Structures are given as structure tokens and as C-alpha cells.
Amino acid sequence: MSFKVVIDSCGELTDEMKASGCFETASLMIQVDDHNIVDDATFDQADFLRRVAASPNCPKSSCPSPEAYRAAFDCDADHVFAVTLSSKLSGSYNSAVLGMNLLKEEKPDAKVYIFDSRSASIGETLIGLKIQECEEQGLPFEEIIDKVEAYIDSQMTWFVLENLETLRKNGRLSKVKAFVATALRIKPVMVSTPEGEITQLDQARGMNKALVRMVDSIVEKVVNPDETVIAISHCNCPERAQMVKETLINRIHPKGIFVVDTAGISSMYANDGGIIVVA
Template sequence: MDYRIVVDSCGELTHRMKESGIYVTASLSMEVDGDTIVDDHTFDQADFLRRVAASPECPKSSCPSPEKYMELFEGGAKRVYAVTLSAELSGSYNSAQLGRSLFLEEEKNRDVQIHVFNSRSASVGETLIALKIQECEEEGLPFDEVVRRVEDYIEEQHTYFVLENLDTLRKNGRLTGIKSLVASALNIKPVMGSTPEGTICQLGQARGIRKALAKMAEQIAREGMQTEKKILAIAHCNCAERAREVERMIVDRIKVKDSFIVDTAGISTMYANDGGIIVVL
């Protein structure tokens, strides 16, 4: 291949993406009770959720090293693109940037072009960015134009999520500045989203998960622009029927170019927890 797309493992790859030969994954890892779990093809979601439920400690994550990114930039491609978790939520972006600098310092790699995209999102937000890169490459666009179009796409992208609980995000310091979270005893579920900078914000709330999901669908329909040209992506953590219901709620309200649903991989599972839904458009 003339080009390669590296996606850190918070971005779920569809089966077609995995089979294409274009994509490679930079695996993050998670720690639960002293055990390290690599977020790769060996990840067992059910076992991980059991471990987290049984543990008194909050799970933690580690990003790929710069050296790991350097390895993934190898392979003979002349154009390499990396897509990472929001730089505001993880060190993966900075690690990829350092890996890029070290890789390009080597004389043999001087003619390779590499760009690292800060998704300012996570999960299927990264997936959609990677698909946009592939679309631009297949149009035959030059490297700099691919970068420009994809950065523009990131600016327009919106991420939303509703989780059964926010404990992992809160305990890992990912909810800084959010003051209006309501006690879980009241069964109030916040509708969350990402800011343009890639941090997490609260968009609304509702009593019960179904009402919160409906509120999220309404917000997506209200904020969506030129949705008929966009792909709707949904990731779910162990709740496939809930994801299909959310898809129906959204496509009943707006037209989209296409849509797909994936199960969360390791890092997204860690933060979404059992029953979480992530939507990106």
C-alpha cells in the first residue's frame, strides 16, 4: 500500500477496515488489580467487565509508547496517518507525535510523510476520521490536501454519549470542570458530549436511561448540519439492542449517508462501562 492509517485502540475498527490491509492498531493497555490487559484482538469484554465490577480499585490505562508508534510507521508506506484519542484525555497523541519526530530523524525515512491527527474525540469518532482519510486517499488527493480536508472534518464532528455511570471517567480525572452531575440514587442520567477542544462536557440530563437516550437523539437532530452527507457511528458496551434503538431514534429524525454499530473495544469499554452508548456524527 502507498499509505497506512494507524489508529490507537480507542478507535474501534469495523470488520471491513480490519480486512482492508490499510489499518493498523496502536494498542493501549489497561490495569485492573495489578493485572495488565492489552487492548488488542485478545481483549475479552465480558471478562474485563467482570474484573472491573469485582475490583475495589478504578481501572487505569496506559498509552502506546513513542517506540511503538515508530514500529507502526514502518512498512514501506510513503504516506502515514495516525489518529489518536483526544489530546485532552490521553497521552496517545503526544506519544504519536514524538514517535513521528524520532522516525523522521532517521535518514532512511526522510521521504516518508506522516501526520498525526488529534481526534478531539474517542471511540467511533476516531473510526470515522480514519474512514475519512481513506476516502480522501481513494480520491487521489495529495498528502497536504488529505490533511486539510480531514482536519476540517474533525472541526465539524460531534461526539455524544450516555453512560449507566460515570465512575471511571470521574475517578480518572476526565470530568474536570463539570459541576452539575446528579446523584445516581435519583436515576438521573447525564447526556454528555465533547467540546471543540476535545474535553468532556454535559449537554443535558434526564431521569432514566431511555429518556436520556431520547434526549441525546433530539440533541443530535437539532445540532446536525448536512447530515445526509455524513456517516452515523454508534459504539455500545454490551448493549446491542440499546444501540439499535438509538440508531432508530436518530434516523427517524434525520437523514444520514450511512450508519454502523460496533461493540466497544478495551479502552472504550473501560470508560463507557456496562451499558454505555457513544454516538458520533
């Protein structure tokens, strides 16, 4: 059976996923003041981070249209799946569902399913790889859905922010708190809830201590590391990501682990120096 996986651009595709021909990106748009950016292969992270740092306003994003999703779903594949960032963070999931419904008005027998990642970034990447694994095992469409939904239920997402300006600009952190946290070098350790919302797990003075606390939490929560693939994405800090990778390998020996650089939407959330880990 042939298959296609459409992942919105908050999810980073690995080089292998791009080369497989089974994955397609649905691009979101980012707006920094009056400058519009398409989150696709042309995304310039360095330019984006400069614009965000210079702006007093929080960058905004807009999701792919239902028509764009419908066009992506309308293909010759026997099974079509979409993976979107958490519906608690974006309208991408709802837009994909509308796109699926538009297609089914014309092709009611089309086998299309939309996964709400309840995560972001490489959380979506891992879900896409899980779909590929199930397809390559030859599982029926409905069984793939059940297995991938169960996998999403088991996922956890952690991240540590170097820069608190995005939280301040979008109103999640007051100017005074952001100033005090910055002055004291306080770094929050964040985690996504099972419902896909973001909450603070811990905090530490200094980035290295925050990363240690994040890794400690990962080690505690990953029950069967020899069966677990861990993904790490970073925003402009490859050495930091490599350190987290090596520490996790030494401490829990996961089945697999890989590192990618954040694309546009993930760069907007993580900001310069941010680290995201999903297991």
C-alpha cells in the same frame, strides 16, 4: 499512492477496515488493580467489566510507546497517518508525534502525519474512514491533511452513561453525588467540546429519557444529514444501540450509520451500558 492509517486502540475498526489491509491498531494497555490487559484482539470485554465492577479503584490506561508508533510508521506506504484519542484524555497523541520524529531522524522524507481526534472511540473510526475516502480520491498528501482536519473540526461526540462508577472512581463525581444520582436513576448526557474535553450537556431520570435527549441534540446539531455518516458504539448493550440507530434513521435519514461494540479503552470510558455517538 499507497497509504496506511494507524489508529490507537480506543478507535474501533470495522470488519471492512480490518480486511482492507490499510489500517493497523496501536494497542494501549489497561490496568485494573494488579491485572494488566492488552487492548488488542484478545480483549475480553465481559471479563474486564467484571473486574472493574469488583474493584474499588478506577482502571488506568497507558498509551503505546513512541518506539511502537515508530515501528508502525516504518513501512512501504507512500503516505502514513495516525489517529489518536483526544490529547486532553491521553498521552497517545504526544507519543505518536515522538514516534514520527524518531522515524524522520532516519527517513527525513517520510510522509507521516498525526491527527489528534479530539474525540475517542468511533470518532477515531470515522476519521480513519475519511482518510481512506480522501486517499481513494487520489488527493495529494497536504490536501488530505487539510480536509481531514476540517472534518475533525466539524465532528461532535455524544455519550450517555448507564453506570457512574468510573466518574466516581476517577474523582469527577463525588461519592455522595454518585449515590444520589444512582438512587434517583439520573443519567448524564455528555458531549465533547471542540477542544476535545468532556462536559455534561444534560441529564435525565432514566436511561430511555437520557437517550431521547441525546438524540434530540444530535438531530439539532447535524446540519446536512444526507451528507453525514453517523457511528454508534456501545458497551454491552446492542439493543440500546440499535434503538438509537433506528431512531436517527427515522428522524434525519443520514447518509450512512453503523454500530460497533466498544473495545478496551472505550469500554473503560463508557462502562457497562454506555452509548457513544459521533457525527
